[in-house]
Every structure is written in structure tokens, then in C-alpha cells.
Amino acid sequence: MGTMDPKAEPDSVTINLLLTVHPQEAAGEGQSGRSAGLQDDGNGNSKSRPPQGRDLNGQQVPRELCTQTQTITSYSNEGTQVTVKVHPKDTTPQLFKKLSFGKGPRRLPSLGGQDNKGFQRTKAPRPPGGEDLHAYPWDKSSLKSMPVDLQQFEKLDAYALKVNFKSSVEELVTALLRQARTELEKVRAIWMWICHHIEYDVVGYHNKSQLSSKPIDVLLAGKSICEGYAGLFQQMCSIAGIQCMKVSGYSKGYGYKMGQTFTEDSDHAWNAVYLDGRWHLLDSTWGSGAVDDDFTKFTFRYNEFYFLTHPALFINNHFPDNSNWQLLKPTLTLKEFENNMLHRSNFYLLGLLTAQPETSTIQTVNGKASVALGCRSATLFKFKLKGADGQGLMTLKKRGMKLDIYPQKTGSHKLQIFAKPSKGSDDVYECVLEYVVECKSVDKATRFPRELHQPVGPSWFTERQGFLRPSHPEPVIHTNDGRCSVTFTLGKDISVLASLHADDSSLTEELGRRHIMQIRRGNQIELKIHLPHAGNFVLKIYARKKSDPGNYDYIFNYLLTCLNTEVKWPPFPQSYSKWLEEYEILEPLSGLLPADRNVHFKLKMQGMAKVLVQAENTYPLTQNRGYWEGTCNTSGCREVFVMVHENANHSFYSHVLKYEVETQ
Numbered sequence: 319m320g321t322m323d324p325k326a327e328p329d330s331v332t333i334n335l336l337l338t339v340h341p342q343e344a345a346g347e348g349q350s351g352r353s354a355g356l357q358d359d360g361n362g363n364s365k366s367r368p369p370q371g372r373d374l375n376g377q378q379v380p381r382e383l384c385t386q387t388q389t390i391t392s393y394s395n396e397g398t399q400v401t402v403k404v405h406p407k408d409t410t411p412q413l414f415k416k417l418s419f420g421k422g423p424r425r426l427p428s429l430g431g432q433d434n435k436g437f438q439r440t441k442a443p444r445p446p447g448g449e450d451l452h453a454y455p456w457d458k459s460s461l462k463s464m465p466v467d468l469q470q471f472e473k474l475d476a477y478a479l480k481v482n483f484k485s486s487v488e489e490l491v492t493a494l495l496r497q498a499r500t501e502l503e504k505v506r507a508i509w510m511w512i513c514h515h516i517e518y519d520v521v522g523y524h525n526k527s528q529l530s531s532k533p534i535d536v537l538l539a540g541k542s543i544c545e546g547y548a549g550l551f552q553q554m555c556s557i558a559g560i561q562c563m564k565v566s567g568y569s570k571g572y573g574y575k576m577g578q579t580f581t582e583d584s585d586h587a588w589n590a591v592y593l594d595g596r597w598h599l600l601d602s603t604w605g606s607g608a609v610d611d612d613f614t615k616f617t618f619r620y621n622e623f624y625f626l627t628h629p630a631l632f633i634n635n636h637f638p639d640n641s642n643w644q645l646l647k648p649t650l651t652l653k654e655f656e657n658n659m660l661h662r663s664n665f666y667l668l669g670l671l672t673a674q675p676e677t678s679t680i681q682t683v684n685g686k687a688s689v690a691l692g693c694r695s696a697t698l699f700k701f702k703l704k705g706a707d708g709q710g711l712m713t714l715k716k717r718g719m720k721l722d723i724y725p726q727k728t729g730s731h732k733l734q735i736f737a738k739p740s741k742g743s744d745d746v747y748e749c750v751l752e753y754v755v756e757c758k759s760v761d762k763a764t765r766f767p768r769e770l771h772q773p774v775g776p777s778w779f780t781e782r783q784g785f786l787r788p789s790h791p792e793p794v795i796h797t798n799d800g801r802c803s804v805t806f807t808l809g810k811d812i813s814v815l816a817s818l819h820a821d822d823s824s825l826t827e828e829l830g831r832r833h834i835m836q837i838r839r840g841n842q843i844e845l846k847i848h849l850p851h852a853g854n855f856v857l858k859i860y861a862r863k864k865s866d867p868g869n870y871d872y873i874f875n876y877l878l879t880c881l882n883t884e885v886k887w888p889p890f891p892q893s894y895s896k897w898l899e900e901y902e903i904l905e906p907l908s909g910l911l912p913a914d915r916n917v918h919f920k921l922k923m924q925g926m927a928k929v930l931v932q933a934e935n936t937y938p939l940t941q942n943r944g945y946w947e948g949t950c951n952t953s954g955c956r957e958v959f960v961m962v963h964e965n966a967n968h969s970f971y972s973h974v975l976k977y978e979v980e981t982q
Contacts, residue, residue, distance in 0.1 A: 456630035685761025784809025800885030832889035
């Protein structure tokens with residue numbers, strides 16, 4: 319669950335141990351003593367070497383040589399001493415039960431066979447060795463450390479969720495295994511049950527004196543911290559005949575701050591299971607859910623990522639005390655773990671592959687910092703700088719996104735990047751990455767209008783909405799004279815609406831629309847834009863289906879920039895409902911006509927019987943090759959209208975355009 323979890327009381331280990339010793343053989347230092355489970359090289363090999371034992375984490379510890387009547391002393395990783403007396407050859411073998419280390423819940427699986435309740439016991443797990451180490455780095459082919467078909471688990475998962483035995487761990491495992499055939503299915507059933515039935519004990523975390531991590535207590539309470547999750551998982555696997563170990567170490571979970579160092583004791587516990595000849599990692603605590611920001615409430619929220627996670631991904635936020643449990647070659651140092659970029663589980667679950675830069679802290683250059691993400695498929699992104707929609711420019715790519723950030727203050731800024739799948743509008747954005755942006759100087763020349771929405775510019779998303787082959791594929795359009803034209807090929811049945819916005823309060827939404835003229839030519843659409851003055855503007859584009867009239871949906875926007883302070887374009891003429899998107903104004907384009915002048919009109923309209931211009935007097939236009947042309951004098955009037963007769967036999971007419979006349 320993304321929560322840093324302090325280690326509980328020292329682990330306990332219960333050993334069912336059967337020793338048969340031949341003293342004349344045991345006296346030599348070349349014997350491995352593997353039958354007692356006290357000594358091997360950590361790789362499952364028995365070979366000649368100096369008399370060394372291993373503790374429960376596979377670390378070498380001193381051991382006394384066997385004598386005729388001998389004592390073998392072993393130390394656990396918590397330093398608790400256990401003494402086992404071994405008698406001469408002819409003595410009847412003794413069964414020593416329940417030799418306990420410490421106070422915690424850990425049980426070391428027995429050496430094989432069945433216990434007195436008929437459960438299959440596992441062989442004593444061996445720590446991972448060279449043959450268990452995965453090639454590093456991750457090859458991006460799978461998030462798992464072994465092939466897993468989640469669809470094949472659907473029935474098993476559904477069954478495991480319904481099992482309801484809380485009187486004993488043995489009964490629970492017996493019920494779960496009724497639907498599990500393979501070792502992988504057994505592990506899966508145990509994993510699913512724990513992730514969906516054991517909640518994180520937030521109160522117990524804050525008050526550990528009231529907390530027990532013994533498997534039966536965790537089962538009865540239905541809650542625990544990581545130590546209890548891992549202990550219950552280990553015991554259930556042991557009962558099911560699966561080799562399982564509890565692993566402790568550091569975690570980048572709840573409360574983790576980027577770049578922090580780990581100097582205290584381990585804060586988290588998880589598990590490793592032995593399947594198909596190698597070890598695999600999982601974390602049922604983080605698989606079960608998450609706590610809120612105040613660490614007062616836990617919410618069940620299943621996370622598939624932490625089931626048999628690929629070691630190269632698991633190391634991203636889990637650092638075991640014993641480096642062998644990284645299952646990596648080469649292993650990472652603690653310093654490398656501290657410095658490495660934290661990729662949240664959502665980063666991989668959403669199909670993200672790469673992030674640049676790979677360091678958690680970014681320095682601005684001339685007030686700008688850049689981030690780029692690569693992903694498997696089309697993904698939607700958004701970002702926040704210091705918890706708010708920041709000053710930046712994000713563009714979507716087919717396989718990722720690019721983001722340029724321009725902090726408006728010097729100092730450290732937390733940059734969060736969120737993502738969600740392109741399919742399924744109900745999905746919420748999940749945080750996938752965090753950076754610290756160190757800004758030494760501010761680029762005051764680069765400021766974005768408040769109305770600018772991220773991402774900016776055309777992309778695979780706008781193509782999906784029917785806007786194809788854009789004339790301007792980049793998010794920013796620079797214009798020197800304040801004029802530009804944007805064209806698209808449109809998909810079928812699309813109606814378009816566009817508007818212009820700026821931080822200038824005088825540019826109302828209605829006036830902003832009149833600075834854009836829309837022309838439709840078959841499946842091509844052109845947006846002519848005349849900016850009212852220099853500055854930064856947002857061109858917003860909306861669309862809806864013609865066959866399904868209703869509100870227009872926002873699709874995307876461009877950033878328009880003009881540095882020429884001489885620019886001052888008036889709006890286009892006002893159009894009425896009878897003016898169709900297939901019509902076109904060739905002249906005059908300006909909605910503000912000069913006073914006392916003859917003005918030439920040229921309009922492209924089909925299907926009209928008559929077209930005339932109404933000023934102080936009425937001026938009919940003549941039709942020539944699809945165009946209506948003529949001249950109008952603007953003397954003595956404040957407004958000029960273009961009107962049409964749709965039927966020559968009718969006397970009424972309709973307004974289609976309105977111009978204003980300059981005042982002298």
C-alpha cells in the first residue's frame with residue numbers, strides 16, 4: 319500500500335528438527351551438515367570449506383566443530399542464541415519441537431513430510447544464490463518475474479475472495495486449496511485472500527504495544543501492519559507446501575521524501591516464494607490497499623503490481639536488508655537505492671516505460687525544465703507544480719508526452735505527473751511520477767494565459783476526435799503580423815466551434831469568437847484568426863456530431879503568440895444563423911468598414927435567388943461563377959447588413975452578415 323511500515327518485534331522461528339548424527343563423520347570440517355538445515359553455501363550446494371554456519375538471512379556465522387557428544391550453536395538474525403545437543407551414534411534420534419527465537423510470528427518450515435494434522439510440510443527454504451539472480455535491467459516485456467496469465471486466475475480469484483474461515487489458519491488454507499492445483503495457484507489463492515481480507519491497522523501502527531503480529535492473531539483481528547501480513551502469508555504458504563520466506567528492509571512508501579537517506583532500522587516486511595526453481599517477490603501489504611494522506615484511514619484497493627513483481631521493478635521501492643533478496647545481478651547499493659528515481663506502481667501498470675531525466679531533482683536552464691515520458695500505448699497525462707496547475711506546456715505523443723516547465727518563482731517546486739488510460743473516460747488520473755524542480759532564475763518573458771488547457775496542440779487524441787492532418791502539428795503558433803490560418807481534414811459528421819481567449823479582460827467570449835472566421839470546403843476546415851493586439855492567446859476548438867446536436871465538447875487548444883506591438887486587427891463581421899459554414903467571405907474580411915467609402919463585396923454562397931447589401935441605400939450584388947459581387951457606399955450609416963432572398967417569388971429576406979462603420 320505505499321506505506322512505510324516500521325518493523326515490529328523480533329521475528330520468532332519455530333523449528334521442527336529431526337537430527338541423526340554419525341559422530342565419526344561429523345568430526346571432519348568438510349561435512350556440510352545440510353540434514354540439520356544449519357549450514358550450506360546459500361546456493362543449495364554442499365562443498366568443503368572452513369567450518370561456517372549461516373543465519374536465517376544466509377549470512378555466515380561461526381560454528382563449533384562436532385565432537386563425540388557435541389553442541390551446535392546457531393544465531394538468528396536478531397542475535398537470539400539456540401543450543402541443540404547432539405548425542406552419539408547409537409542414541410535414539412530425538413524430535414525437538416518448537417525451539418523459539420524471539421517473540422515475533424515467523425516460523426521456519428519443517429524439513430518435509432506431514433505434520434500431525436496431515437498438512438504437507440515444505441522443505442527448509444534456502445536463501446537465494448547466484449542461480450536465482452535475474453539479469454538486470456528489466457527488459458520491458460513483462461511486469462512479472464514469471465509468465466502469468468491473469469485471465470486464467472479469474473475463477474480462482476473469485477473463489478478465494480468468497481472463502482470465509484477465520485477460526486484457524488489451517489482451516490483457511492484447506493478451504494483455499496480446494497480450487498488450487500499448481501503451486502502458482504496455491505500462492506495466488508493465498509495472496510488474493512490476504513489482500514482482500516486483512517486491512518492495514520493504522521491504529522496499531524501508531525500504538526504498537528497493543529499489536530500482535532502472530533498469524534492467528536492477524537487472522538482473528540482481520541488487520542495488521544506489514545510484519546503481520548508477511549508472517550501470515552509465510553505460514554499459509556508453509557501449510558500449503560510452498561517454500562516462502564519473510565524479507566525485511568527499507569521501503570519508499572508512506573511518508574517517503576524524495577532524496578531522503580535511510581539510516582534507521584528496517585521499516586517494512588514482505589515475502590519471497592519459491593516457484594519453478596527460483597525465488598519470486600511479492601508484497602501483500604501494498605497489494606491490499608492504501609492509507610490516506612493523514613495516515614488515519616485505510617482503504618482496500620487491490621494492487622496487482624505487487625504480485626510476483628519483476629525484481630528490477632521491485633527494487634524501485636523495496637531495499638532488503640540482505641542484498642541477495644534483491645534477486646538482481648549486479649545488486650544495488652543503498653546509496654543507489656536512495657538516489658534512484660521513484661516510479662510508483664501506477665507508472666508500470668499504465669504501461670509507462672521510460673522517464674527522462676532519470677534523476678528525481680531537475681535544475682532549470684534559463685528558467686525552463688523539461689520532462690519526457692515514453693509508454694506502450696496512447697495515454698493521457700496532466701501535471702501539477704506545487705500542487706496547482708503550473709506554468710508549463712505539455713504535448714501528447716503517440717508513445718508518451720513531453721513537458722516544458724517554467725516556474726514563476728525561484729526555489730524548489732514539487733512537480734507531479736498524472737496519467738490515465740486513453741480508453742475509458744471514467745478512469746481517474748493516477749500520480750505516476752514526482753520530481754523536485756530547482757529554479758535559480760525565472761523566465762519572465764514566457765507566461766501562459768490562464769485559459770490555456772493541458773495538453774496543448776494536436777495529438778493522437780485529436781485525431782481520434784476526427785481532426786486529421788493539421789496544418790500546424792506543433793502546440794505553439796507564432797505570427798508576426800497577427801494573422802494566421804489553421805486547417806484540418808475533418809472526419810465525417812463533425813461540426814466545429816472555435817474561440818479566442820486572452821488574459822485581457824476586454825476580449826469577451828463573444829468578441830473572441832468574432833476574431834476567428836471558419837470556412838468549410840468539403841471535408842476541409844480552415845480557421846482564419848486575426849489577433850486584436852500583440853500578446854499570448856489561446857485558440858480553443860470544440861466539436862459535436864451534426865447528427866446529434868447538443869452542446870459542443872472541448873477538444874484541444876493552441877497557444878498563439880505575437881510580439882508585434884503594431885498589430886491591431888478588428889473582428890470579422892458578425893454572422894447570423896442563415897450564414898452557413900460552407901459560405902465564404904472573400905472581401906471585406908474586416909467587420910469594421912471605413913466611413914464614406916465605396917467598399918467592394920465578394921461572397922461565396924450557393925442556392926440564393928438574390929443577395930443585397932443594406933447601408934443608407936440598398937445595393938444588389940450580381941452572381942458570377944458562384945460568387946456574389948458588388949459595391950456599397952458607407953456614407954451616412956453606422957451599420958451595413960448583407961441580406962438574402964432564398965426564393966425569387968418571396969418578398970421577405972434574411973440577415974446573414976453585419977458590419978459596423980467607423981465613426982469619424
